[in-house]
Amino acid sequence: MLASVWIFVLLTFGLVGVLADVHFGAAEYDDYNAGLYGDRPNQTYHSTDIMSPLFLINTWKKDAVAPGSHIFMSPSVGDQHRSPMIFSAKDLSLVYADPSWDGGTTANLQEYKGKKYITFWSGKDYIGWGSGGGIMLDENYRFFANVTTTDEFETGADSHEFQLTPDGTALVNNYYKIPYDMTPVNGPADSVLHDSAFQEIDIETGEALFTWKAKDHFELHESLNAYIFDADGGGWDWFHQNSIQKTPDGNYLISARHLCMLALINGTDGSRIWQLGGKKNDFKDLSGGRATKFGFQHNARFVDDTLREITFFDNNAEFSHSPTPKCDDACSRAVRVRLDYDAMTAELVQEFYHPKSVQAWAQGGVQPLPNGGALIAWGTVPSVTEVNAEGETVMELQLSPWATASGGRDGVSFYRVYKLDYTAYPPWGPSIACVNGTLYVSWNGATEVASWSLFGGQSSAILEAKNHVVPRAGFETAIEVDPSLELAFAQVHALDADGNALGSTDVVNLQTGEVLTVKVQLDKV
Numbered sequence: 293m294l295a296s297v298w299i300f301v302l303l304t305f306g307l308v309g310v311l312a313d314v315h316f317g318a319a320e321y322d323d324y325n326a327g328l329y330g331d332r333p334n335q336t337y338h339s340t341d342i343m344s345p346l347f348l349i350n351t352w353k354k355d356a357v358a359p360g361s362h363i364f365m366s367p368s369v370g371d372q373h374r375s376p377m378i379f380s381a382k383d384l385s386l387v388y389a390d391p392s393w394d395g396g397t398t399a400n401l402q403e404y405k406g407k408k409y410i411t412f413w414s415g416k417d418y419i420g421w422g423s424g425g426g427i428m429l430d431e432n433y434r435f436f437a438n439v440t441t442t443d444e445f446e447t448g449a450d451s452h453e454f455q456l457t458p459d460g461t462a463l464v465n466n467y468y469k470i471p472y473d474m475t476p477v478n479g480p481a482d483s484v485l486h487d488s489a490f491q492e493i494d495i496e497t498g499e500a501l502f503t504w505k506a507k508d509h510f511e512l513h514e515s516l517n518a519y520i521f522d523a524d525g526g527g528w529d530w531f532h533q534n535s536i537q538k539t540p541d542g543n544y545l546i547s548a549r550h551l552c553m554l555a556l557i558n559g560t561d562g563s564r565i566w567q568l569g570g571k572k573n574d575f576k577d578l579s580g581g582r583a584t585k586f587g588f589q590h591n592a593r594f595v596d597d598t599l600r601e602i603t604f605f606d607n608n609a610e611f612s613h614s615p616t617p618k619c620d621d622a623c624s625r626a627v628r629v630r631l632d633y634d635a636m637t638a639e640l641v642q643e644f645y646h647p648k649s650v651q652a653w654a655q656g657g658v659q660p661l662p663n664g665g666a667l668i669a670w671g672t673v674p675s676v677t678e679v680n681a682e683g684e685t686v687m688e689l690q691l692s693p694w695a696t697a698s699g700g701r702d703g704v705s706f707y708r709v710y711k712l713d714y715t716a717y718p719p720w721g722p723s724i725a726c727v728n729g730t731l732y733v734s735w736n737g738a739t740e741v742a743s744w745s746l747f748g749g750q751s752s753a754i755l756e757a758k759n760h761v762v763p764r765a766g767f768e769t770a771i772e773v774d775p776s777l778e779l780a781f782a783q784v785h786a787l788d789a790d791g792n793a794l795g796s797t798d799v800v801n802l803q804t805g806e807v808l809t810v811k812v813q814l815d816k817v
Contacts, residue, residue, distance in 0.1 A: 313335070313344075313383070313384075313385040313386065313765070313766025313767055313768070314335065314346065315346060315347045315348070315349050315384060315689075316329070316333075316346060316347065316348045316349065317348075317349055318349075318350060320348065321348065321350065324348045324690070324693060325348075325690075325693045325694050326693070327693050329346065331692060331693065332345070332368065332369060332691075332692050332704055333345065333346035333348075333692065334346055334369045334372075337732065337734060337767065337768040338725040338727050338732035338768065339723040339724055339725040339732045339733055339734045339768055340723050340734055340736060340768075342372075342386070342389045342391065342736065343369045343372045343389075343391075344369060344377070344386040344389060344767065345367055345369050345691050345692075345704075347384055347689045347690065347691060348689060348690040349384070349687075349688075349689050350647075350648075350688040350689065350690065351647070351677075351685050351686070351687060351688040352686075352687050352688075352689070353686040353687070356680060356684075356686040357381070357678055357686050357687055358661040358662055358663045358665055358667075358678065358680075358711065359662065359663075359713075360381050360661075360711035360712055360713055361380070361381055361382070361712070361713045361714055361715075361739070362378050362379065362380060362381055362387060362711070362712060362713070362714040362739065363378070363379045363380075363381050363384075363667075363676075363709060363710070363711050363712075364376070364377075364378055364399045364400055364401060364410075364709065364710045364711075364712060364714075365377055365379070365399055365669070365676070365706060365708075365709045365710075366395075366396040366397050366398065366399045366412060366707065366708075367691050367704055367706070368704050368705075369704075372391045373391065373394065373395075373396075374395060374396050374397065374417075375389060375390060375391040375392075375393050375394075375395075375396035376388075376389070376390060376393060376396045376399035376410065376412045377389045377399065378399070378410075378714065378737075381711055383766065384689070385766035385767050386766070386767035387737065387738075387739055387767065388433075388716070388736055388737040389736065390433075390736075393412070393414045393427065394414055394415060394416065394417075394424070395412075395413055395414045395415050395416070395417055395422060395424055395451060396412050396413070396414055397412060397413045397422075397451045397452075397707050397708075398411070398412055398413050398451075398452075398453065398454050398707065398708055399411075399412040399708075399710075400412065400454075400708070400710050400712075401710070401712045401714055402455075402456040403456065403458075404428065404456055404460065404495060405460060407430065407431075408431055408714075409428040409429060409430055409431070409436060409456075410428070410429040410430075410431075410433070411426060411427065411428050411429075411454055411456065412426070412427055412454065413425070413426055413427070413449065413450075413451045413452075413453075413454050414427045414438075415448065415449070415451065417451060420467075420529060420532070421447075421450050421451065421452075421467040421486075421529075422449075422450050422451030422452075423447040423448050423449075423450070424440070424448055424449055424451065425438040425439055425440035425448055425449045425464075426438070426439040426440070426449055426454030426462055426464055428495075431715070431716050431717075432716065432717060432718060432719050433716065433718055433719065433737050434719065437495055439454070439462045439464060439493055439495055439498075440464060440493075441464055441466050441491050441493070441500070442491065442493075442498070442499075442500045442503075444500070444503065445466045445468050445489065445491075446468070447466060447467060447468055448466070449464035449465065449466065450464070450465040450466050450467050451465075452465045452533070452534040452535065452590075453465040453490070453534065453535055453536050455535075455536060455537060455538075456495075457492070457538045458540075459538075460494065460495055460496065461492050461493060461494055461495060461501060461538075462492070462493050462495055463490060463491075463492055463493075463536040463537070463538060463544075464490065464491055464493055465488070465489075465490050465533055465534070465536060466488070466489040466490060466491065467486055467487070467488060467489075467529070468486075468487055468489060469484050469485065469486050469487070469526075469527045470484070470485055470487060471483075471484060471485075472484060472485035472507075474512070474519060474528065476511075476512050476513060477512050477513060477515075477519040478519065479519050479528075483527075483528065484526070484527035484528070485507065485527055485528055485530065486526065486527030486528055486529040486530070487505060487506055487507045487530075487531065488505075488506040488531040488532060488533035488548070489503065489504060489505045489506065489533075490503075490504050490533065490536050490544070490546070491503050491504075492538065502544075502559065504544070504557060504562045506530075506531040506533060506548070507531075508562065509557070509562055509563060509564055510531065510548075510551065510564070512530055513571075514551050514570065514571050514572060515530040515531065515550050515551055516550060516551060516552050516570070516571075516587075516610075517529065517530060517532070517550035517610065529550065530550055531548050531550055531551060532548060532549040532550040533546055533547065533548050533549075534547050534548075534549050534590050534591070535547040535590060535591050535592050535593070535604075537592070537593055537594060538559075539556075539559075539594065539597075539599055540597050541559075542559035542560075543556055543557060543558055543559045543565060544556070544557040544559060545557075545592055545593070545594060545602070546592070547589055547590060547591070547592040547604060548570075549588045549589065549590065549607075550588070550610075551570045551571070552569055552570050552586065552587045552588060552589070553567050553568060553569040553570025553571075553572075553573065554567070554568045554569060554589070554592045554602065554604065555567045555568070566633075566636075568583075568584060568602070568629070568631070568638060569584050569585070569586055569589075574636060575631065575636055575637055575638035576635070576636060576637045576638070577637075577638055577639075578637050578638065578639040578640075579638070579639050579640035582627075582640045582643065583627075583629045583638040583639055583640045584638050586604070586606040586608065586627065587606065587607060587608050587609065587610065587622075588607040588608070588609060588610050588653070588654075589604050589605060589606050589607055589627075590604065590605045590607065590655060590656045590657060590671070590707075591603075591604055591605050591656065591657035591658055591708060592604040593658075593660075595628070595660055599631075600630055600631055600632075601628060601629065601630050601631070601641060602628070602629050602631065603626070603627065603628045603629075603658045603660050603666070604626075604627055604629075604658060605624070605625075605626055605627070605652075605656035605657050605658050605668070605669075605671065606624060606625050606626070606627050607624050607651075607652055607653060607654065607655075607656055607671065608622045608623060608624050608625065608651070609622045609624070609651050609652075609653045610653065611653050612651060612653040612672070613651070614651040615651075616648075616649075616650040616651055616652075616673050616694055616695070617646070617648035617649055617650055617694060618648070618649055619646075619649040619650050619651040620649075621651075622651060623645060623646075623649050623650065623651055624645075624646065624650055624651055624652040624656065624670065624671070624673070625643050625644060625645045626642075626643065626644040626658040626666055626668045626679075627640070627642070627643050627658075628640075628641040628642040628643070628658075628660070628666075629641060642666075642681075642683070644666060644668060644677075644679045644683055646668075646670060646673070646675065646677060646688075647677065647685045647688055648675075648688075650670060650673040650675070651673070652670050652671035652672045652673040653671075653672055654671055654672045654705070655669070655671030655672055655705050655706070655707045656668075656669055656670055656671030656672075656706070656707070657669040657671075657706075657707060657708030657709065659708075659709070659710050659711065661678070661711065663680060663681060664680070664681030665678060665679045665680040665681050665686070666678070666679055667709055667710065667711050668709075669706035669707060669708050669709040670706055671705055671706060671707065672695065672705045673694070673695070673705075673706075674690055674691040674692040674693075674694070674695065674704040674705065674706060675688065675689065675690050675691070675706065676688075676689055676691075676706055676709050677689075678711075691704045691706065692704040714739060715739050715740065716737055716738065716739050717738065717739075717740070717794070718735065718736065718737035718738055720736075720737075721735070721795045721796060721797060721798070722734065722735035722738070722741075722784065722786050722795055722796065722797045723735065723736070723797065724783075724784055724797035724798060724800050724807060725800070725805070725807070726782070726800045726801070726802055726805045727805065729772075729773060729775075729802065730770055730771065730772055730773070731746075731770070731771040731772075731773060731782060731784060731800065732768050732769070732770055732771075733768065733769050733771065733784045733786075733797055734767050734768040734769070735786055735794075735795065738786065738794065738795070740788045740789070740794060741764050741786045741787070741788070741794060742763070742764055742787060742788055742789040743761050743762060743763050743764055743786075743787045743791075744761065744762050744764065744769055744771060744784050744785065744786060744787065745757065745760070745761045745784065745785040745787055745793075746758045746760040746761075746762070746771060746773070746782060746784055747782065747783045747784070747785065747796075748773070748777060748779035748780075748781060748782040748783070748802075749779065749780070749781055750778075750779070750780045750781070751780075751781065752780075752781040752799045752801070752808055755781065755782075755783050755799070758777060758779075760774075761787065771784065773802060779802055780801070780802060780803065781799050781800065781801055781802065781808075782799070782800055782802055783796055783797055783798070783799045783800070784796065784797045785797075
């Protein structure tokens, strides 16, 4: 508790960050959720302007979690807007963040033409949708592409989806508005429809290989989002498509939040092949309704190429009306369903509820893990959990205090989160700062740093190894400089697990703290 009191003092007086990569545990649960550390607890660093979240770790059974070196997410931190972030799965320390990207949702690692790319959406967020493009960065964080819709859709790619396919294409979502006759749903003839669409885009050429619009294949009365005439022209968001996946045979699995259904779309004519859930459900439920009765869901994915099982996040609520935690009605869950296309049956395989029982009225995602478990992002509930195949929670963390229907807290959402193996070598070098004689070093984006080696000397141009190697201690590592070394200048080298030098910081003046960009003569590490 002493540590929590100290950090509370630091937060109160705006001095966050003198402790690197500190996270809270069970002892701080009440204070954290009472907001004593702020609505968006965060830490800053000496060697960079980046902020990262201070997680509350409620459960973490390190020996029981699934393999995977890093965790990808896009949180909002402090007054820093939502942006892509990568964390070490080993210690939950920050590895990479770039707040220069607006939006940053759906941070992921995907493959294009045999190479891996960091992908995420970036653009302008509106209420319930976005206008922007899908960003691709190579494994050295160099910009590769911004993939968006064709000129047919002026608003560009929406924030809900950016999925690469094995065909060298990308799937992008879109929300667009058109004048529309709403008399079929007892509205005026001169209203506005906020329709959903998607395109499959050739990444090289930007050409749309397939375009699909919901209004051409579904009927307005299928919507479970009650029609409300929007006088300011915003339109009726009747469909609200939020995920797309291309199948090996060229069709598309989509999720429509406001129809409370998943559908397989014909990749030739756009027609509906089958539908799971909603008013026109095609499947007999073998699980008493738990496989087909879901609501306002997100992130539907076939588990594998057999197309027999689907995972998705069942929000189970259009608006928040139950407390979180201790949800007592329409609680959210992660779902895995098995389909039999011959018998046209659906059967629940797995369902995972949050260990504290929550209702997430928006967003959310599920990543099936190799051990049969899942990594679950709980949407508007600021929590991530990992469960094993038996449903045991092996990790549960929060990014901010609980936000309830009545609490009005400015919480943080988790749209999707992924655990993946990842290696990266940034094109930029490590950063360094000197504060009161202590060195602080970090290397944004570097995954292979195991330790830091101190070099120093009386001249900024000639530095010698000081046989002082410090293990990496989170995103930023503090190095105490022994006064007996009588150093005027210092530089620090990043080393991998085998002791190989990966890169070096600039030189810092230990008296003034000034960072110098100079060429230096070095002896071996």
